[in-house]
Amino acid sequence: xxxxxxxxxxxxxxxxxxxxxxxxxSERQADTVARLTDAAVAEVRGAGYDGLTVRNVARRAGVxxxxxxTYFASKDHLVAEVFWRRLQDQVPTxxxxxxxxxxxxxxxxADIADLITGEPELAAACTTSLLAGDPDVxxxxxxxxxxxxxxxxxxxxxAFDADVLDALSLALSGAMLQAGMGYFPHAELxxxxxxxxxxxxxx
Amino acid sequence: xxxxxxxxxxxxxxxxxxxxxxxxxSERQADTVARLTDAAVAEVRGAGYDGLTVRNVARRAGVxxxxxxTYFASKDHLVAEVFWRRLQDQVPTxxxxxxxxxxxxxxxxADIADLITGEPELAAACTTSLLAGDPDVxxxxxxxxxxxxxxxxxxxxxAFDADVLDALSLALSGAMLQAGMGYFPHAELxxxxxxxxxxxxxx
DNA sequence: GAGGGCGCTGGACTACTGTCCAGGCCGGCC
DNA sequence: GGCCGGCCTGGACAGTAGTCCAGCGCCCTC
Numbered sequence: 001x002x003x004x005x006x007x008x009x010x011x012x013x014x015x016x017x018x019x020x021x022x023x024x025x026s027e028r029q030a031d032t033v034a035r036l037t038d039a040a041v042a043e044v045r046g047a048g049y050d051g052l053t054v055r056n057v058a059r060r061a062g063v064x065x066x067x068x069x070t071y072f073a074s075k076d077h078l079v080a081e082v083f084w085r086r087l088q089d090q091v092p093t094x095x096x097x098x099x100x101x102x103x104x105x106x107x108x109x110a111d112i113a114d115l116i117t118g119e120p121e122l123a124a125a126c127t128t129s130l131l132a133g134d135p136d137v138x139x140x141x142x143x144x145x146x147x148x149x150x151x152x153x154x155x156x157x158x159a160f161d162a163d164v165l166d167a168l169s170l171a172l173s174g175a176m177l178q179a180g181m182g183y184f185p186h187a188e189l190x191x192x193x194x195x196x197x198x199x200x201x202x203x
Numbered sequence: 204x205x206x207x208x209x210x211x212x213x214x215x216x217x218x219x220x221x222x223x224x225x226x227x228x229s230e231r232q233a234d235t236v237a238r239l240t241d242a243a244v245a246e247v248r249g250a251g252y253d254g255l256t257v258r259n260v261a262r263r264a265g266v267x268x269x270x271x272x273t274y275f276a277s278k279d280h281l282v283a284e285v286f287w288r289r290l291q292d293q294v295p296t297x298x299x300x301x302x303x304x305x306x307x308x309x310x311x312x313a314d315i316a317d318l319i320t321g322e323p324e325l326a327a328a329c330t331t332s333l334l335a336g337d338p339d340v341x342x343x344x345x346x347x348x349x350x351x352x353x354x355x356x357x358x359x360x361x362a363f364d365a366d367v368l369d370a371l372s373l374a375l376s377g378a379m380l381q382a383g384m385g386y387f388p389h390a391e392l393x394x395x396x397x398x399x400x401x402x403x404x405x406x
Numbered sequence: 407g408a409g410g411g412c413g414c415t416g417g418a419c420t421a422c423t424g425t426c427c428a429g430g431c432c433g434g435c436c
Numbered sequence: 437g438g439c440c441g442g443c444c445t446g447g448a449c450a451g452t453a454g455t456c457c458a459g460c461g462c463c464c465t466c
Binding site: 229231 | 442443444445446447
């Protein structure tokens with residue numbers, strides 16, 4: 001579940017290729033998409049989430065707005081894709097069977113938190129975007145949920161239990177939400193979830 | 204923390220009365236606001252969240268769009284206010300000291316879930332709106348968070364523990380989020396949280 | 407070197423959002 | 437009765453999002 005050579009932006013699968021966006025992109029297309037996602041990150045860093053516009057991102061990427069809209073339905077779709085790519089590209093910390101289950105879970109969650117820690121603007125942007133109603137975003141959200149659940153499950157290992165996994169998933173959603181909304185810094189996320197894991201799993 | 208006679212829509216407190224909206228509304232104003240929130244609910248039931256527009260709601264309420272914008276900055280603000288009012292108006296199930304802490308917590312959460320259970324469209328609308336970036340919405344969100352935490356704390360009673368409360372709050376946020384996103388029906392929310400409560404508190 | 411197709415262009419266009427303001431209506435007050 | 441202030445009206449307005457399409461340029465193939 002890590003990076004694929006040329007990767008289609010998670011789009012249009014609901015309506016199955018409604019546009020010239022195919023499942024597998026040509027090298028040039030993949031490059032355009034990558035330039036767009038990079039430009040989106042730069043734009044968020046520079047102008048914040050409010051200044052973020054598909055048109056602005058397109059300009060920064062040196063691409064016509066219409067082109068950007070070919071690949072991304074909205075700015076939310078664009079930012080959600082950024083997060084999804086980071087998650088896919090991340091190599092999770094290897095599991096250590098000698099440590100406790102809650103320690104492994106904590107590590108897995110810290111990995112995820114690290115994806116955006118230290119970039120509050122980007123973190124907030126990802127959170128907001130991931131919550132959008134846009135169907136393309138919904139698809140990405142679902143994939144992210146699957147990936148996170150898989151990581152938690154792997155971290156639990158022998159301690160796996162459906163109820164425990166469910167509880168951790170809910171708490172993790174809530175924690176990412178609250179951190180994204182600014183109720184506490186992302187740096188605290190891992191700590192808080194560590195406490196939850198200990199409560200649920202024992203030390 | 205229940206209904207006040209004339210209640211200002213949770214607006215403009217950040218900039219402290221930026222508009223003719225004062226903390227305490229005249230009877231007529233309160234009536235206008237109530238007509239607007241009612242119309243918003245009717246509109247969501249009728250046309251769904253997508254069909255929801257401040258202008259549409261205003262028309263349904265028999266009010267000029269500009270008037271609606273006097274009280275609500277956006278449709279998200281409007282819908283968030285609907286949820287907040289429902290929460291305030293609800294009389295929570297009385298606490299039963301003879302039952303276990305997890306049972307009391309489950310009941311408290313069931314109360315909250317009941318606010319929107321059975322109206323999926325409205326539930327989805329509230330979830331989405333509550334997540335908006337709009338500062339007016341942020342204020343309402345914060346108040347809702349405070350109220351929910353207070354209810355959980357009361358339900359815990361003697362079993363109160365900061366870490367437990369934190370874990371439950373996170374899980375509840377996550378559960379409301381996931382239910383609102385359609386990952387599972389609101390009817391399941393209380394059950395899932397009951398499981399979490401049992402894990403965290405014991406049976 | 408010519409042809410063809412893919413991807414990008416750029417600009418027009420529609421729909422909608424939130425803001426603003428001048429004016430009208432209705433109540434209460436002198 | 438006449439004035440006045442509070443609230444609402446209605447319509448104009450700018451800014452923006454997403455869609456669409458006719459056309460261009462580049463690269464690959466033959």
